[in-house]
Amino acid sequence: MNAAPTPRPDDDRLDPHLLRIAAVVVLGTFMSILDTTIINVAVRDLSRDFGASLATTQWISTGYMLALATVIPLTGWAADRFGTKRLYMASILLFLGGSALSGAAWSMPKLILFRVLQGLGGGMIMPAGMTILSHAAGPRRIGRLMGIIGVPMLLGPICGPILGGWLVDDVSWRWIFFVNLPVGAIALYAAQRVLAPDAPKPHHALDWLGLLLLSPGLALFVFGLARIAAAGDFSASTGDIAAIAGLALISAFIVHALRHQDPLIDVRMFTRRTVGASALTTFLFGTAFFGMSLILPLYFQIVRGEPAFDAGLLLAAQGIGAMLSMPLAARMTDRIGAGKVVLAGLTCVAAGMLALSRIESTTPFWTIEPMLFLLGLGMGATMMPSMSAAMSTVQRHQVARTTSGLNVVQRVGGSMGTALLAVVLSHQLSGITPAAQSGLGALRTLPPAAQARLTSALDTAFSHTFLWSFGLILLAICPAFFLPRRKRDARTDEGTTLPAME
DSSP states (O other): OOOOOOHHHHHHHOOOHHHHHHHHHHHHHHHHHHHHHHHGGGHHHHHHHHHHHHHHHHHHHHHHHHHHHHGGGHHHHHHHHHHHHHHHHHHHHHHHHHHHHHHTTTTTHHOOOHHHHHHHHHHHHHHHHHHHHHHHHHHTTTTHHHHHHHHHHHHHHHHHHHHHHHHHTTTTTTHHHTTTTHHHHHHHHHHHSSOOOOOOOSSOOOOOOHHHHHHHHHHHHHHHHHHHHHHSSSHHHHHHHHHHHHHHHHHHHHHHHHHHHOOOOOOGGGGGGHHHHHHHHHHHHHHHHHHHHHHHEEEEEEEESHHHHHHHHHHHHHHHHHHHHHHHHHHHHHHHHHHHHHHHHHHHHHHHHHHTTTTTTTHHHHHEEEEEHHHHHHTTHHHHHHHHHHHHHOOOGGGHHHHHHHHHHHHHHHHHHHHHHHHHHHHHHHOGGGGGGGGGGGGGGHHHHHHHHHHHHHHOOOOOOOEEEEEEEHHHHHHHHHHHHTHHHHHHHOBBBOOOOO
16 A cells, blocks of 8 residues: 655644654654663573673673664665665564564573664664654654654653563563564554655765774774773783774774765764763763663662562653653753753762662662652753754754764763673672672572671672762763853854863
């Protein structure tokens, strides 16, 4: 059946056809967002079932986010080369293939590999969907439409841990991947029926050399950092070599991008004051926050002995806080400037993380939940306002590339955060008991008397890890001071480099 004709984008009405397109985009995007958070409550069970340490298991999340970062810069080229509808449907299909294989994984290395495959598809779903939506809506309707579709997207961080916890406890961890299959099938069918076909319009070649330098460089660098953190020093030769090789490849990519006319990522844009400040803020915030998203469920499951579903429910306060603060932060950014909003958000996050570093195994949940709510409020007031500040300082033709670059920075920060904090916690746990080396589930198989003796040590281990996140947020506050703190700053910042201060 042929898709309905696309209405004129200069029409102000949010007509039914446009809303159907929005529903198709939301369905695919929500699925990819959900899969970023749904896995965290299953880490303990995956570690137990495969007999893997936390330092190994965390690559399920780290590999997924590195894959997301790798394909984001390819989206613009692929959309031009193959057409946005084909790209959107192919991304969903690849994501579903990775989901099916992940659910059927028979070993930890295979699961990590299949998660990377899943991330390669998931990384293109959102940008391809947003491109389809912006083309269909036009500039006069996109603002209102984003306000409508933003609500279900914000539900992902809330629903992910709860749904994942229920599946892990009552069904099987495999269904946190299999659940994507019916949703994805509906999304594919709806996309075929609703989205109008568009002809490919290739206008630039892909920067293959940049891709071959950046992707392996990022993977090697994150792997090396994880090995160094696991050793506690630079005595691990494998980690040292991998980190140095990764850094060399990333440096080579930067030199290549500065010379290339059409690079994979335009690194020159990061020399602008606001764009550079936004990138560094986003990177450090992503490192701390995504790392915490992996550690918090483990605290509830290992220290407090909560099942996965209850851990997911306890994490909902964080998502609710973000859902409430994000629309308010967007309005305040337009009125008082992104700098003040982001600094307020980072202050909330820092306060919440510092408070979490003081909790113990006997701390009441009614005390912990406000801390998580405060974290969520800070997240909603940090991520999008920081990126919006950068968008307001670039010319129209630079927006797509700037958005792509900032998303890559955020995902790389998230992958480094999950690897770093997981290894820090794993290192702390291994100093408590050798049981942690054979998987997190082994900690709960110890006799009750042994578990009681471990309680204080476990409190210290998680407190130490939370303090690492707190330190990263303090670092993020430094570049946030370079973000525009008055509305007019965003219009006069063009061409200013990061070191300049007003």
